[in-house]
Amino acid sequence: MNLKAYLRPDATVAIIDLDPAQGAEPHFWPRDRIERHAAEAGYELTKAVDDIFSHLILVFRPKAG
Numbered sequence: 001m002n003l004k005a006y007l008r009p010d011a012t013v014a015i016i017d018l019d020p021a022q023g024a025e026p027h028f029w030p031r032d033r034i035e036r037h038a039a040e041a042g043y044e045l046t047k048a049v050d051d052i053f054s055h056l057i058l059v060f061r062p063k064a065g
Helices: 031-040
Strands: 013-018 043-052 055-062
Touching: 013 031, 031 043, 031 055
Parallel strands: none
Antiparallel strands: 013 055, 043 055
8 A cells, every 4th residue: 555645645644663772673664664664655755753751752754756
């Protein structure tokens, strides 16, 4: 399923998960893997919060064009 088809033009998508780089279990995806998959799906990172203990928040929006 293509999530972009269901988003408003100015919508964002947030991924909130545990961060293995900050001590979370290794089965969680690391930040670079999430960013790579999002880019391949046509999204760009607009905000990242990684200062919450063991958590990562990444906000993406569809790439223009």
